Amino acid sequence: NDASFDVPTRPEDFDWTDHFPEFLQEWRERQQQQQPEAAAAPASGDAADGSSTAAPASTSAPSSSSSPSEQPLVRFVDIGCGFGGLLVKLSTIYPDTLMLGMEIRDKVSEYVRERIAALRREQPGSYRNASVMRTNAMKYLPNYFHKGQLTKMFFLFPDPHFKAANHRRRIINTHLLTEYAHLLAPGGWLYTISDVPELGEWMRSKLESHPLFERVSEEELAADPAAGLLALSSEEGQKVARNGGATFRNVYRRLAAPRQL
Numbered sequence: 001n002d003a004s005f006d007v008p009t010r011p012e013d014f015d016w017t018d019h020f021p022e023f024l025q026e027w028r029e030r031q032q033q034q035q036p037e038a039a040a041a042p043a044s045g046d047a048a049d050g051s052s053t054a055a056p057a058s059t060s061a062p063s064s065s066s067s068p069s070e071q072p073l074v075r076f077v078d079i080g081c082g083f084g085g086l087l088v089k090l091s092t093i094y095p096d097t098l099m100l101g102m103e104i105r106d107k108v109s110e111y112v113r114e115r116i117a118a119l120r121r122e123q124p125g126s127y128r129n130a131s132v133m134r135t136n137a138m139k140y141l142p143n144y145f146h147k148g149q150l151t152k153m154f155f156l157f158p159d160p161h162f163k164a165a166n167h168r169r170r171i172i173n174t175h176l177l178t179e180y181a182h183l184l185a186p187g188g189w190l191y192t193i194s195d196v197p198e199l200g201e202w203m204r205s206k207l208e209s210h211p212l213f214e215r216v217s218e219e220e221l222a223a224d225p226a227a228g229l230l231a232l233s234s235e236e237g238q239k240v241a242r243n244g245g246a247t248f249r250n251v252y253r254r255l256a257a258p259r260q261l
């Protein structure tokens with residue numbers, strides 16, 4: 001149950017080192033090689049140069065190129081990642097991007113954790129950018145991610161919750177889409193796929209009627225490596241394919257500003 005989750009109050013309170021130890025260590029070492037003085041010296045504030053410009057600090061030029069760059073952040077999330085098939089595929093296609101599977105079932109998330117650990121051992125240098133977390137993604141995403149941090153969110157074969165009384169439990173709904181839009185960077189993509197026609201149509205209609213999303217064209221999808229993975233990379237997708245089932249894919253882009261409906 002949720003009580004056993006140790007949830008950070010704010011994203012900046014969460015330490016990602018345990019999820020991506022080698023990836024972050026290598027990044028820190030690179031930073032030190034490139035900017036030994038920046039790593040050693042305390043961060044300096046804006047120089048008080050006595051100039052008479054009236055510009056407020058927030059509009060002044062960005063700090064000099066010697067300041068250390070920001071620590072890498074998680075950019076892709078696989079919501080309800082199940083056994084982790086998508087993550088494992090994405091990890092080698094986007095080796096420089098941090099990605100996280102989020103899964104509410106304890107045993108399933110533990111399986112994915114061990115799967116990734118085994119892959120890291122077997123193929124040193126690979127899979128360092130992928131990890132998994134046990135959490136309720138319908139409740140806690142803003143505790144882990146900043147506004148505009150994510151560039152891709154995946155929802156593969158989410159639970160259908162067929163009964164009308166349970167539709168509010170669907171992980172794509174208007175309220176949660178507003179939260180996902182908040183966490184996605186403008187231009188970021190939200191990927192959905194289902195083998196349940198009614199749920200596919202539900203997700204399409206919720207996205208279509210949300211002012212902060214627009215449909216990604218088939219041409220763009222054809223050129224996107226991740227879009228091609230939706231139907232067949234995850235364990236649920238493979239099961240559907242074995243049974244010869246049809247799938248319904250809906251991928252939408254987060255707009256920079258609300259569109260007219």
Ligand code: SAM
Nearest residue numbers: 080081082103104136137138156157234235236
């Ligand atoms: N995406 C995987 C795939 O395609 O193989 C799994 C699909 S499975 C039908 C749906 C998954 O979502 C289950 O593993 C379930 O435990 C997980 N899930 C459901 N509600 C969730 C929530 N609120 N937060 C995180 N995971 C959730």
